[in-house]
Amino acid sequence: xxxxxxxxxxxxxxxxxxxxxxxxxxxxxxxxxxxxxxxxxxxxxxxxxxxxxxxxxxxxxxxxxxxxxxxxxxxxxxxxxxxxxxxxxxxxxxxxxxxxxxxxxxxxxxxxxxxxxxxxxxxxxxxxxxxxxxxxxxxxxxxxxxxxxxxxxxxxxxxxxxxxxxxxxxxxxxxxxxxxxxxxxxxxxxxxxxxxxxxxxxxxxxxxxxxxxxxxxxxxxxxxxxxxxxxxxxxxxxxxxxxxxxxxxxxxxxxxxxxxxxxxxxxxxxxxxxxxxxxxxxxxxxxxxxxxxxxxxxxxxxxxxx
Amino acid sequence: xxxxxxxxxxxxxxxxxxxxxxxxxxxxxxxxxxxxxxxxxxxxxxxxxxxxxxxxxxxxxxxxxxxxxxxxxxxxxxxxxxxxxxxxxxxxxxxxxxxxxxxxxxxxxxxxxxxxxxxxxxxxxxxxxxxxxxxxxxxxxxxxxxxxxxxxxxxxxxxxxxxxxxxxxxxxxxxxxxxxxxxxxxxxxxxxxxxxxxxxxxxxxxxxxxxxxxxxxxxxxxxxxxxxxxxxxxxxxxxxxxxxxxxxxxxxxxxxxxxxxxxxxxxxxxxxxxxxxxxxxxxxxxxxxxxxxxxxxxxxxxxxxxxxxxxxxxxxxxxxxxxx
Numbered sequence: 001x002x003x004x005x006x007x008x009x010x011x012x013x014x015x016x017x018x019x020x021x022x023x024x025x026x027x028x029x030x031x032x033x034x035x036x037x038x039x040x041x042x043x044x045x046x047x048x049x050x051x052x053x054x055x056x057x058x059x060x061x062x063x064x065x066x067x068x069x070x071x072x073x074x075x076x077x078x079x080x081x082x083x084x085x086x087x088x089x090x091x092x093x094x095x096x097x098x099x100x101x102x103x104x105x106x107x108x109x110x111x112x113x114x115x116x117x118x119x120x121x122x123x124x125x126x127x128x129x130x131x132x133x134x135x136x137x138x139x140x141x142x143x144x145x146x147x148x149x150x151x152x153x154x155x156x157x158x159x160x161x162x163x164x165x166x167x168x169x170x171x172x173x174x175x176x177x178x179x180x181x182x183x184x185x186x187x188x189x190x191x192x193x194x195x196x197x198x199x200x201x202x203x204x205x206x207x208x209x210x211x212x213x214x215x216x217x218x219x220x221x222x223x224x225x226x227x228x229x230x231x232x233x234x235x236x237x238x239x240x241x242x243x244x245x246x247x248x249x250x251x252x253x254x255x256x257x258x259x260x261x262x263x264x265x266x267x268x269x270x271x272x273x274x275x276x277x278x279x280x281x282x283x284x285x286x287x288x289x290x291x292x293x294x295x296x297x298x299x300x301x302x303x304x305x306x
Numbered sequence: 307x308x309x310x311x312x313x314x315x316x317x318x319x320x321x322x323x324x325x326x327x328x329x330x331x332x333x334x335x336x337x338x339x340x341x342x343x344x345x346x347x348x349x350x351x352x353x354x355x356x357x358x359x360x361x362x363x364x365x366x367x368x369x370x371x372x373x374x375x376x377x378x379x380x381x382x383x384x385x386x387x388x389x390x391x392x393x394x395x396x397x398x399x400x401x402x403x404x405x406x407x408x409x410x411x412x413x414x415x416x417x418x419x420x421x422x423x424x425x426x427x428x429x430x431x432x433x434x435x436x437x438x439x440x441x442x443x444x445x446x447x448x449x450x451x452x453x454x455x456x457x458x459x460x461x462x463x464x465x466x467x468x469x470x471x472x473x474x475x476x477x478x479x480x481x482x483x484x485x486x487x488x489x490x491x492x493x494x495x496x497x498x499x500x501x502x503x504x505x506x507x508x509x510x511x512x513x514x515x516x517x518x519x520x521x522x523x524x525x526x527x528x529x530x531x532x533x534x535x536x537x538x539x540x541x542x543x544x545x546x547x548x549x550x551x552x553x554x555x556x557x558x559x560x561x562x563x564x565x566x567x568x569x570x571x572x573x574x575x576x577x578x579x580x581x582x583x584x585x586x587x588x589x590x591x592x593x594x595x596x597x598x599x600x601x602x603x604x605x606x607x608x609x610x611x612x613x614x615x616x617x618x619x620x621x622x623x624x625x626x627x628x629x630x
Contacts, residue, residue: 145321145324148606148610149565149603149606150561150562150565150566152565152566152568152569153565153568153602156568156583156584156587157329157599159587160587160595233446237448240448240450240451241448241449241450241569244450244569245450245568245569245572245584246584246588247587257450260450260451260454263454264454264573267454267457267458267462268462270462272458275451275454275455275458276455276458279448279451279454279455282448282451283446283447283448283451286446286448287443287446290442290445290446294442
């Protein structure tokens, strides 16, 4: 074996030792997914930096001028002269500012609820797999019951009791989403617990909880990450739909869905931009997340690897 | 067979009872029903009288039994807004929702199956690739926003189709239907298409997967070897074998179509049960909300039963497992 070959084999071995690096390299092989990821990062960045980018705070009623309501894209502001690039809504909000602030709420609700649901769902799934018996049966029947009804119906039901509000929407989404993670985590944990490395860990005298958290959980992560990515997109769509129906966020803090709903009445008089642009922002966000999620599914799928 | 059916029915009944419990707890645990049902300007004696009249002085388990009795008799009280029997209100509006949901599924099948068969038969054709890409967008699109854009394009800009209401209706079997008149059909097209968008993507992908699975099988080769025309092989032999999973999925999807009709109905002002429930949630008309939830739960459970029954009849493997 010559030196070059030796170096190459070592490099391959090193790469194989770090699974996350392999995932990253494979992810980058798809140009569509990379574009999706870049768009997503850009969206998250402008949403986070929104208060420093926008020309007005769309939630501060003092900064809104009713005389500027429903201006077409490209119109100029009466007082300070900045341009409404995407027009204004019925309350005289600059749509660029409103969309960026709306994105903040949409992303916060979507990502926040997905993370909390992932935490609770994974924990309950692991408990279910580990405990077995009646705990397992009870939890899984509950999951079956939750998943057998359409999300929108359950969401309407829960929000009808809870009432409007960003916190309530997040609570609703968590209540609906944890079941997906629980089912996946349980299934994955049951398969993993039969592997040799678990026996080896047991043989070393490691305690059951350390095996579950330290050994089984890391091997359950790939499918959970894929579900998480797709659930964020679903959560954002659901929040937008609920807000559109008037059951989600309050009128004073419009998310993208509520902006679209507010534009609906003006659309009939041909003022299309109030509904069109927030919808496009929503669409681009969801497509970007779905592209990333789809690629993650391909890259992390163990059946395609081995 | 009978044992299996009995067991499944008991399970279904259990789910319904469980859901009544959930709805009942939701009704009582969150917020004092007195604050909603009775005005605040009553004195103590009137309050107590009202509590006794509404049965709220009884212990909780007894209230639950009374509620269960109401569910069993389809009597869930009067609507606060319409001053009519809540259950009757829902049942009056249900045909419009069913009409919309069935039309959406019909469109999904009529559009999705031929496209899916084409995509399955010629997976490398550019049109097939385009369809697969379009179906991903179809999954991603927020349905309510597409509805608005459809109204903007077809109703406002082009003026081809009406954007709200049911149009002219005609009576059939004692119920008013839109699909029996030309005007009604025009009103039906946009909302049904909107509700169908997601299902078209689903049917397309399912059919494509089914065709690709069936095509390499022996009986297809045999049919070809017999000298049947490719069209006949596709329509008679391949289609039949892809339809079985599709039918069961569509039966399941009918339930979610009815649920998502809430969104479509509210945008297109379609006077169905979905629009009624949304209005009722906004006006805190609890009897109607509860009645709707119970009706939809029953519809869902019955649909699940039918789907399981279909599986039992169509798939011998389920029968073997059940008889064990």
